[in-house]
Amino acid sequence: MTSIPRQAIEILRRDLRRELRTGEVLWVTIPFGAIALLLIPLAVGTDIPLLRSLGPGIYWVVVLLFGVLVAMRRSGADNQAQRDFLALSGLDPAARFVGQATANALLLLGFELVLGVVSIALYDSSLTGWPWLLLILPIAAAGLALLGTLAAHIVESLGGATALVPLLVAPLSVPLLLGATQSMEALRLGRSILGWLLVMLIVMLTLAIAGILTARPLQEAQ
Amino acid sequence: MTRTYLQIAAIGTMVTALAAGLLVPADAVQGDVGRLMYVHVPGAWLAYLSFLVTLTASVAFLFTRKLRWDRIAVSSAEIGVYFTGLTIALGMIWAKPIWGVWWTWDARLILTAVMFFVYLGYLALRKTMTDPIVRAKRSAVFGILAAVQIPIVHFSVEWWRSLHQPATIIRPDASPQIDPPLFAALMMGVAAFTVAYVALMAVRIELARVDEAIDAAHNSNAVVAGDAVGRPNLKVEIHD
Numbered sequence: 297m298t299s300i301p302r303q304a305i306e307i308l309r310r311d312l313r314r315e316l317r318t319g320e321v322l323w324v325t326i327p328f329g330a331i332a333l334l335l336i337p338l339a340v341g342t343d344i345p346l347l348r349s350l351g352p353g354i355y356w357v358v359v360l361l362f363g364v365l366v367a368m369r370r371s372g373a374d375n376q377a378q379r380d381f382l383a384l385s386g387l388d389p390a391a392r393f394v395g396q397a398t399a400n401a402l403l404l405l406g407f408e409l410v411l412g413v414v415s416i417a418l419y420d421s422s423l424t425g426w427p428w429l430l431l432i433l434p435i436a437a438a439g440l441a442l443l444g445t446l447a448a449h450i451v452e453s454l455g456g457a458t459a460l461v462p463l464l465v466a467p468l469s470v471p472l473l474l475g476a477t478q479s480m481e482a483l484r485l486g487r488s489i490l491g492w493l494l495v496m497l498i499v500m501l502t503l504a505i506a507g508i509l510t511a512r513p514l515q516e517a518q
Numbered sequence: 519m520t521r522t523y524l525q526i527a528a529i530g531t532m533v534t535a536l537a538a539g540l541l542v543p544a545d546a547v548q549g550d551v552g553r554l555m556y557v558h559v560p561g562a563w564l565a566y567l568s569f570l571v572t573l574t575a576s577v578a579f580l581f582t583r584k585l586r587w588d589r590i591a592v593s594s595a596e597i598g599v600y601f602t603g604l605t606i607a608l609g610m611i612w613a614k615p616i617w618g619v620w621w622t623w624d625a626r627l628i629l630t631a632v633m634f635f636v637y638l639g640y641l642a643l644r645k646t647m648t649d650p651i652v653r654a655k656r657s658a659v660f661g662i663l664a665a666v667q668i669p670i671v672h673f674s675v676e677w678w679r680s681l682h683q684p685a686t687i688i689r690p691d692a693s694p695q696i697d698p699p700l701f702a703a704l705m706m707g708v709a710a711f712t713v714a715y716v717a718l719m720a721v722r723i724e725l726a727r728v729d730e731a732i733d734a735a736h737n738s739n740a741v742v743a744g745d746a747v748g749r750p751n752l753k754v755e756i757h758d
Contacts, residue, residue, distance in 0.1 A: 447660075514656065
């Protein structure tokens with residue numbers, strides 16, 4: 297029996313290896329998000345000053361809505377037999393949650409970075425206060441990953457999970473969306489963003505605690 | 519018998535609250551449209567109450583694993599969703615003559631709509647599961663997670679610059695900002711809605727219990743009333 301952090305690292309490595317082999321995020325989710333960034337101006341208008349002001353908001357909405365697909369990706373690859381095997385091997389459910397959420401957070405961070413470059417190229421967005429992005433992007437990625445992983449665990453092996461996860465995640469991701477967009481707006485106006493960072497951190501910690509504490513009851517409900 | 523008394527009490531308090539709402543003087547600024555608040559505010563209160571009960575019952579289920587807590591959680595969430603919908607609809611009817619629009623991008627409005635969708639998700643999640651234990655465990659986790667919305671919705675008018683008026687009664691400075699007769703009518707509405715909630719809960723919990731009994735009977739292949747129509751091909755063994 298290995299320690300919980302060691303188990304979580306093994307799950308993280310497994311999920312990242314799986315992504316390396318399948319390229320689901322790289323070849324499906326990222327292009328899908330990039331297409332959304334490309335299509336939205338066709339609907340709202342291709343006026344450059346308008347897009348420059350809407351760009352950060354559009355970017356975060358696309359990240360939050362399409363980022364859910366990153367957390368759902370694992371649901372398609374996992375099967376009940378594999379989950380039963382892991383449980384019988386003595387894998388702690390909390391370690392499984394932490395490992396999967398961390399893998400999802402890393403993949404989401406990559407997703408955010410690539411879409412960020414696309415967004416800057418398409419919308420000519422301002423990069424005022426860009427060093428703060430080194431904090432905003434990982435916190436938003438971690439928050440969304442925790443939320444998506446928790447929702448994916450709740451609906452695991454259920455019929456209709458593909459439609460349910462976005463329905464459960466999208467409304468609950470509102471504090472993250474507000475935190476991220478308002479931080480960008482505050483940076484643009486030269487104001488402090490610490491309050492919004494704190495909101496995102498609180499959401500992230502709450503989700504982490506909820507995910508760890510409920511991992512066992514959710515595993516028992518398989 | 520208790521349920522009948524509760525229903526009578528609910529109807530009685532509703533009629534009294536309706537009379538109070540119609541008899542108090544009209545709001546000095548909003549006129550008669552302001553009377554919608556005697557239904558809108560109690561509806562919002564009931565939505566909070568319902569979702570807080572869902573949270574408490576979800577936590578209690580995870581600790582005790584007793585299905586009666588799950589019945590309370592789902593019954594309360596369902597009633598909460600109806601009353602959140604009612605609150606939004608009445609708010610929109612009020613907003614048109616007062617604000618000039620049915621809907622505006624205000625923090626309270628958006629977050630209340632978000633809360634509505636969060637609990638619709640809770641009910642949708644339950645529909646995907648048939649095993650009562652599995653359903654109860656997974657729903658309890660989501661029921662706890664969903665409750666994060668409640669304080670955010672309530673305090674949104676304090677935290678953000680909002681077109682929606684700040685809280686009138688439950689305020690950070692604990693001083694209600696309303697004239698006594700109007701306050702009395704509002705409180706009667708709140709009391710009436712609370713009694714109605716208890717009456718609805720009693721009926722809905724009983725329905726949930728009957729639903730579970732029917733599911734259990736179906737799963738065990740036992741015969742229940744209505745099988746001749748619902749499951750005509752069921753082979754029944756008759757024992758003397």
